[in-house]
Amino acid sequence: MLVSLFVKDFAIVREIEIAPVGGLTVVSGETGAGKSLLVDALMLLTGARADAGAVRHGAERAELVARFAPAADSPALAWLHENDLDEDAECQLRRVIRADGGSRAWINGRPATVAQLAALGALLVEIHGQHEHQALLDRRHQLALLDAFARHPEALAQLRDSARDWQRATQAITALQARGDSADRRLYLEHQIAELANENLAPEAIENLLNEHRRQSHATALIEGCGRAAAVLEGDLPDLLRRLRHDLMRLVEHEPGLAEIDALLDGAQIQVDEAAAALERLRDGFDLDPERLAALDARLARLHDLARKHRTTLPALAARQQALQQELDELGNSEAQLADLARARDDALARWRSAAAQVSAGRKDAATTLSTRVSAIMDGLGMAGGTFAASLEPIDGDAPQGDGAERVEFLVSANPGQPARALRKVASGGELSRISLAIEVAAMGLDAVPTMVFDEVDTGIGGAVAEVVGQALRALGNERQVLCVTHLPQVAAQGHQHLRVSKADDGDGTQSRIEALDAQARVDELARMLGGVDITKATLAHARQMLDHAQRRG
Incomplete structure (x- = not known):
């Protein structure tokens, strides 16, 4: 439900806030005060x-x-x-x-x-x-209301589920058939897979190939570089380190800290020797083999050609091969898949037809009952002789629809002898609001929307009809939160809460204000609505009697 509404600098409102109650809240005020x-x-x-x-x-x-x-x-x-x-x-x-x-x-x-x-x-x-804001003018909302009145949620769920299953099976069949001749496609896939299978496409194998190709391509430079480095490490450097350590050791007795430096040099000498040995092993492992390099070049060229052909990278070729194999496996089962999908589609269609028949029957019965109830309520709301009909129209086409086999249109004749027209084409705003009220009262408690707002529902009526409208609104308020803008005291007296809108010039222009009325203020407001400018004791007594009578009805 609506807990609060805050409005600031809106139209002629500087700042107001209201907190509607859970039943019927009526809003009244002088013309132009800003009720709407x-x-x-x-x-x-x-x-x-x-x-x-x-x-x-x-x-x-x-x-x-x-x-x-x-x-x-x-x-x-x-x-x-x-x-x-x-x-x-x-x-x-x-x-x-x-x-x-x-x-x-x-x-x-x-x-x-x-x-x-x-x-x-x-x-x-x-x-x-007004027309453009009427929820009941939406045909989808009309259908939802009729289904709620029919009380068949299980059948509706089966209807929607079977329609969805039929659509999914149909889309899957279309996708399989769009592949064309599966025999040609299988031959193509087999050729592609065989071509890829001639190569070792494992990511680690490709990485090893690239590393070996780099070594072979740069073998000469690697051998020469390792040789130069080994010559330095095996030449004067070891002898230089030994002489340096000998000289420092002669001075240790004068500076003990030199012993630590000697230890570092000793470690450096060991590492130089190990580095020289490692360089020697690497240099001996390099093999200038032009034939091997040519073989590696040829294999890399084949792999690059395959990668370009399949629009992927070398490491992703293995995944591409798997994808092609998966498609080939699926194609091998395409005929069986098509048969399974066709059976699933036929089963969904059968289930949909069964659910649709059940829903259609429920809607037909609900439409008859709802039409009778709304027409009777309209008669009491000042539209004597008016009729309401929930008209069902079959939907053309063979494809199962999630909403069923028909659509609904609410038709209304507000006066005797007039042809019924679509609710969305009813001209009078007051009549439209009262018809909406009649529908909501007839379907009391079935609408899932918790808050209902009626703007000027009492336009063009008065007297006993206005009291009936007020009673209908109060009854609806016992089931839902209802807000109603009104100018009739018979309606205002029925509210569980009464808000009064007024306007005044505060020096900066006309401002609209709103206040929640207590019992005495409600009597005063009803008296104003009854008697206009001159409020007499009789008017106040009438207003008090009207309020007491309305509130005693519960």
């Missing part, structure tokens, strides 16, 4: 398009923050986890709109796109107001 600004703020926080006009005059930017407390099993929490945006059990949406029209968004303090706001917002808030 809270709805507008929620729409922007759930992905609506922003423009510079949203920023209060004279401010650099508008800031909107909504904090939600999703249930533990909420789809919203699952979405946050899947998108690495979860933060304990909190959910905070924040959006900043600059005076130049640009905007930025955050989810739980992390930068987010407007598309992400919209995706998450659809799981948190359902706004019923």
